[in-house]
Amino acid sequence: MDYRGKWALVTGASAGIGQEFVRQLAESGANVVMVARREDRLKELSALLQSHGTRTVPLAADLSEGDAPEKIVAFLQGQGIDIDILVNNAGFGLPGKYVSTRWEEQEKYLQLMVSTYAELSHRLLTGMQERGYGRVINVASVAGLVPPAAGHTLYGPSKSFLVSFSQALAAEYDGTDINVSALCPGFTYTEFHDVNDTREQLNQMPDFMMMQVGETVTGALKAVEKAHTVYVPGLQYKFLVWLTGILPRAWAERIVKGSGKNYRDAH
Numbered sequence: 001m002d003y004r005g006k007w008a009l010v011t012g013a014s015a016g017i018g019q020e021f022v023r024q025l026a027e028s029g030a031n032v033v034m035v036a037r038r039e040d041r042l043k044e045l046s047a048l049l050q051s052h053g054t055r056t057v058p059l060a061a062d063l064s065e066g067d068a069p070e071k072i073v074a075f076l077q078g079q080g081i082d083i084d085i086l087v088n089n090a091g092f093g094l095p096g097k098y099v100s101t102r103w104e105e106q107e108k109y110l111q112l113m114v115s116t117y118a119e120l121s122h123r124l125l126t127g128m129q130e131r132g133y134g135r136v137i138n139v140a141s142v143a144g145l146v147p148p149a150a151g152h153t154l155y156g157p158s159k160s161f162l163v164s165f166s167q168a169l170a171a172e173y174d175g176t177d178i179n180v181s182a183l184c185p186g187f188t189y190t191e192f193h194d195v196n197d198t199r200e201q202l203n204q205m206p207d208f209m210m211m212q213v214g215e216t217v218t219g220a221l222k223a224v225e226k227a228h229t230v231y232v233p234g235l236q237y238k239f240l241v242w243l244t245g246i247l248p249r250a251w252a253e254r255i256v257k258g259s260g261k262n263y264r265d266a267h
């Protein structure tokens with residue numbers, strides 16, 4: 001990939017998959033606007049990537065706030081930055097049953113996991129369309145492709161939305177130089193499982209089910225270049241998605257319901 005002269009915006013850039021996107025995009029020559037709440041982490045990353053000779057711009061924002069996307073776009077306009085590559089990635093899981101978390105918190109969760117993704121795509125695709133070039137990666141999950149398990153209730157549905165949303169956008173931009181992909185990782189080593197309070201369950205996972213951020217992000221960047229709309233990293237997860245797709249729905253639901261107990265907090 002040669003992204004010299006391009007500008008990327010990565011949300012959730014302070015850790016895990018987002019941080020790796022920033023690293024690989026900068027290595028490929030892109031300038032990167034990095035968004036997350038922990039500004040200290042963004043500044044550290046920016047300092048680490050200085051040797052690439054590209055620009056990295058830390059931008060602190062809480063993407064569960066309704067006005068965050070508008071403010072981000074106003075900031076970009078103020079800086080004269082046109083975004084060519086958007087990586088919508090920020091996210092986490094709310095442990096427990098649906099009603100064990102207050103509605104106000106669930107609403108903010110939907111804002112972060114659904115509305116912010118949709119609004120940033122809308123606002124930034126407008127410019128991409130005018131310039132005739134764009135790449136959008138929405139970080140969904142294998143959870144968006146298989147039936148949901150109990151607990152973390154809105155996680156799977158929000159990821160299913162992102163898969164379907166990416167497919168709809170990809171269809172709209174078919175035949176242009178604007179490519180849209182949903183990245184659907186399985187379990188990947190990041191801080192995600194500490195934030196979600198599922199580290200203990202995850203430690204019981206067989207090693208072959210765990211993916212590394214490097215291979216996940218490299219694969220996603222290749223996939224968006226090839227205009228692959230839905231990208232699932234790892235043969236083990238491709239197989240899982242294929243299997244749950246060909247099984248009768250009730251069987252697939254039963255399998256996920258059973259295995260979900262091992263890695264989700266549903267209390």
Ligand SMILES: NC(=O)c1ccc[n+]([C@@H]2O[C@H](COP(=O)([O-])OP(=O)(O)OC[C@H]3O[C@@H](n4cnc5c(N)ncnc54)[C@H](OP(=O)(O)O)[C@@H]3O)[C@@H](O)[C@H]2O)c1
Pocket residue numbers: 011012013014015016017018035036037038039041061062063064089090091092112139140141142184185186187188189190191192193195
């Ligand atoms: N790791 C996995 O097993 C896995 C599997 C499938 C899909 N995914 C998806 O991959 C994406 C990245 O997760 P990860 O594994 O890299 O987790 P992570 O290491 O915990 O990173 C999550 C990122 O999201 C940011 N974030 C969370 N809430 C935010 C908010 N309100 N406003 C702004 N930024 C926020 C965090 O930054 P701050 O805390 O600094 O704000 C952090 O940079 C998520 O969408 C997740 O659903 C992960």
